[in-house]
């Protein structure tokens with residue numbers, strides 16, 4: 618990850634380099650920390666790194682503690698002349714772990730460089746204040762844009778009390794996600810599918826609708842060790858008895874429905890190890906709230922066009938990953954990735970921001986963010 622750091626009056630020439638190392642370290646835990654952020658920490662003294670660490674998982678010590686623990690006994694006297702780099706403001710509260718500010722102060726470190734302020738209201742600037750009150754020189758905002766980007770899901774979750782939503786789809790060059798007959802395997806090539814498995818491993822949950830289960834019978838697993846929760850949103854529970862989702866226990870599965878708890882499919886699903894939750898109201902918003910309450914930070918919408926349109930309309934999608942395959946299937950009734958959004962004029966189209974393009978094998982991946990104003 619490259620840092621395009623805005624020059625700061627109190628930053629040194631090498632601060633951005635060490636912050637980049639923090640980002641690299643933090644990245645190693647992607648997909649494992651929810652609902653906690655990705656945090657890396659580097660301790661530098663005598664122009665060399667004497668300690669480093671990252672936060673591996675919620676409930677485990679924070680990055681700063683791992684970095685402090687990693688300093689060799691022979692290097693400990695250097696701590697009183699060291700700079701500690703961390704991409705997120707050190708915490709100042711007793712959560713699952715004690716405050717990192719206390720550990721930094723106790724170590725006698727005279728300077729701390731922070732990438733960004735922690736949006737968690739339990740911290741929100743108080744960590745920086747605490748360090749400064751202890752006489753530590755604190756520089757804030759080195760590589761800030763890259764730090765914000767790294768923790769975009771954490772920031773969104775804390776600020777909005779719901780998970781960060783990514784809508785992923787693969788479509789043909791003529792904008793179809795299946796043929797008119799409903800056939801959809803495979804639109805994108807192997808390289809794109811491998812990338813989707815990587816993306817799934819970085820998310821906490823994948824959401825599909827009942828239609829996708831009926832038509833595509835997907836597995837929704839990942840080739841990587843971390844497999845996210847598979848979530849099926851099905852109002853009427855009109856789901857097949859023998860879907861792959863219930864036949865494999867490769868990943869936990871949750872079905873959320875408005876059907877009554879005594880619906881005949883419920884005991885069958887439960888016997889297959891599927892968790893069934895019955896709710897009076899089920900919309901993309903209520904589902905995301907449910908997932909938020911379970912500590913979920915990043916959600917991948919891998920649904921069909923109707924559910925995708927509802928999720929977008931309700932502001933439950935922040936980012937788009939669209940794979941475009943250079944093939945044409947045609948068909949006026951062939952399904953499209955996003956159904957009706959009620960927009961009439963092209964000037965009303967949702968224009969993605971910070972768009973990137975890349976080739977993935979034969980396919981193109983277009984990725985970007987929905988405008989924040991699109992959310993309710």
Ligand SMILES: Nc1c(N[C@@H]2O[C@H](COP(=O)(O)O)[C@@H](O)[C@H]2O)[nH]c(=O)[nH]c1=O
Pocket residue numbers: 652653654656657671672675676677678679680681705706707708711712713714715717735737740
């Ligand atoms: N993981 C992390 C931080 N996470 C901060 O602590 C909160 C979680 O606290 P806890 O439940 O005790 O783990 C989280 O919401 C965020 O504000 N802070 C840091 O200085 N360094 C870290 O490595």
Ligand SMILES: [Zn+2]
Pocket residue numbers: 679680681707708709715716717718
């Ligand atoms: Zn901490």
